């Protein structure tokens with residue numbers, strides 16, 4: 001299956017660190033790339049817009065220095081997640097900044113990637129589109145993207161209910177290009193399983209929230225370590241789209257999704273809280289089940305690269321032996 005040239009030979013494992021609102025800031029992105037996996041961030045994390053340009057310059061400088069100092073283990077390329085939706089007032093300005101900086105990988109979400117594909121291909125960059133069902137995948141494929149990111153059930157952030165097992169195989173019926181699979185992937189065994197399903201890369205979010213370099217609060221990181229899958233609630237009441245939230249973060253603000261109407265526009269109207277979704281009400285994927293520590297990104301990647309190699313060495317099931 002096709003791995004773009006720009007992503008060959010530079011990775012410790014076939015992994016993309018997924019973009020996360022209020023979590024993926026330059027220290028996390030740089031640490032991911034230096035550890036040998038693709039680091040990404042949502043453009044809207046850089047606020048105001050001028051900061052977006054500063055972050056890109058900062059990352060380019062830091063990663064170039066790493067490449068000079070460690071030619072034996074070059075930094076992986078980085079990527080930016082652009083929210084393509086027409087309601088995003090920053091889209092045009094930030095797309096110009098992406099083009100000026102020739103960002104190697106652009107991940108689009110929430111809209112048609114057509115304009116982005118033309119502009120990014122013109123300078124030789126790659127465009128991957130985030131999709132949560134086969135219908136969206138078909139549209140993105142027709143727009144000429146280089147890769148599809150399919151996020152299955154159990155993911156952190158907005159997540160569908162369709163299982164990854166089903167989604168990857170459904171998309172593979174019509175897409176033979178690069179495919180990235182996300183949702184509850186935390187370790188090298190799962191990365192290898194994603195490949196066995198037909199994906200080329202794994203997309204990992206929640207695991208990297210609980211890393212030293214993430215911008216999440218210490219409280220959020222601790223809650224990830226202390227919570228299990230039973231502490232998650234899947235609801236569309238808080239952001240209009242199905243999402244797994246950490247119950248303890250809702251409880252401390254007196255928010256109970258069961259009592260909220262669909263697409264709750266402003267929690268303060270319905271409850272006493274000034275809490276905001278994402279900032280105070282936290283999300284996590286089912287991968288929370290195996291998060292027990294908050295190591296450095298380099299530590300997480302070293303561990304998963306070793307697991308990945310072990311998983312690659314595993315042959316067919318002993319059940320097949322005579």
Ligand SMILES: Cc1cc2nc3c(=O)[nH]c(=O)nc-3n(C[C@H](O)[C@H](O)[C@H](O)COP(=O)(O)O)c2cc1C
Pocket residue numbers: 018019020021022023042081109130151154155156157158182183184185203204205206207209283284285286287
């Ligand atoms: C805290 C958090 C914030 C997220 N923010 C974004 C975002 O801004 N843009 C986006 O495309 N996806 C976002 N996502 C989804 C991730 O990019 C990715 O699809 C997901 O984390 C993969 O599942 P996992 O968390 O189970 O590994 C977010 C996920 C989390 C956990």
